[in-house]
Amino acid sequence: FTVLLLYFTSVSAACGHLREPCINVANGCESVWNVVEDVCNISVLGNKCKTEDAVGCNTIIQVLADKYPVLKNCVCTTDGFCSITTLLEKQCSINKDDVSMEAKLQWNLSTLSKQEHTANRTCLDVNKECVEDEVCNKQLSLYLKGCSVNKKCNMKECQAAIRFFYQNMPFEVAQTMTFCDCTQPDESCHRAKELLHGKPCAVTAVPTPSCLNVIHMCEENDWCRKKYKTFRSKCWRHVTKKCYDDEACLETLIRDDIPCSANAACQAAYMGTWGTVLRVECSCHHSPAAEQPLCELFQRLLHSKSCLS
Structure with missing residues (x-):
């Protein structure tokens, strides 16, 4: 190309x-x-x-x-x-x-589009429900082609497929898929969860980047930066209000000083980050000592479960 x-x-x-x-x-x-x-x-x-x-x-x-x-x-x-x-x-x-209606109109033919979001669904049940629905199964198949485990993973292609899949389905369907989980050590459920959530292709980089680098990579992309700004303002409003983009200010915050809103708007903003570099698993293990506090803060912002329950 x-x-x-x-x-x-x-x-x-x-x-x-x-x-x-x-x-x-x-x-x-x-x-x-x-x-x-x-x-x-x-x-x-x-x-x-x-x-x-x-x-x-x-x-x-x-x-x-x-x-x-x-x-x-x-x-x-x-x-x-x-x-x-x-x-x-x-x-x-x-x-x-x-x-933006082309794919969305197809969802109107899906029985899933008429269902309301139900919390605490298992990913195995959610995946099965999607496969048994003609519209959902077709779009799921297209998404999985972009994240196929049978060929060499292309992270950007997989992330693009995730964005297309989740952003064009009804919000309640996306909410159910995004927040499904496995309550038991059920191998089938965990496999279903990995498929629905783009693992490992869209979220696992080798070597694992630092959470600080993930934020910086996102900020270099206009679209990702907008999604991050929305996510931060809806979920971590206190951080946004107090420090905005000032890393020196962010370093002064302590864990108990960054409460999360954990509401429906926050969940929607979190879902908006799917298919971006913000969902890539990150670590602070190899960050320089001077960067550790800031790295750990970003790790909590990106991957804390307190906003999602």
Whole structure:
């Protein structure tokens, strides 16, 4: 996809007009576009404004946007939803309100969309319920392809798949899946939990990064930084109010001085961090002594269970 990257960096931001210039140049762009077109079936039945499998296509688009940030202005909305519809928006005059509806409309056909969130569900039951539902099972299969344990893990692809999976389903369904757990040492349940929560591919890095580095990596990405800001303001309002981004101030806080709101808004903000580097398991074991207090503070902010119960 190197050719794709080079090509997109040289064209204008008028993304609706990418196809024709692409297929007319002799730099290999045509073959790359053909792959995208085959996957998305952009020209299905002669209609260049529709795709045959919008969900599968959008998964590819999300991965490409993650791989090549230059594409984000073309294929992603401000809330991080990336779509082939957005790419074709200008030439097709598609209403922007419809962009995020493609996958979401499919969920209206799911029996799960009518259920209310029930706390303390086991991940085995939740996974089984999803597999037995046609819509959920289809989207789960697409997500698992991005996090397949049968091939070499690509963390960014898996994280993109997680975002697409969780952000387009009804909130109550996402809430049930996100907060499912295993109350007993049940191996089947733990396997189901790992699948639903993107483990190990989306959350396990080798070597394990420090929690301080995880925060800094997130802050280098505009979209992740927004999710982190929301998470912190909804869950750790006291920290945000007192110190904001001042690390020197944060170092003065002690564990008992950072209460968590632990409410529904906090849970929603936490769910918004899924599929970002913020969910990567981190450690403070090898941090320099001077960084230990700050690292441990960030570790608590990111992984404390007190906000989620």
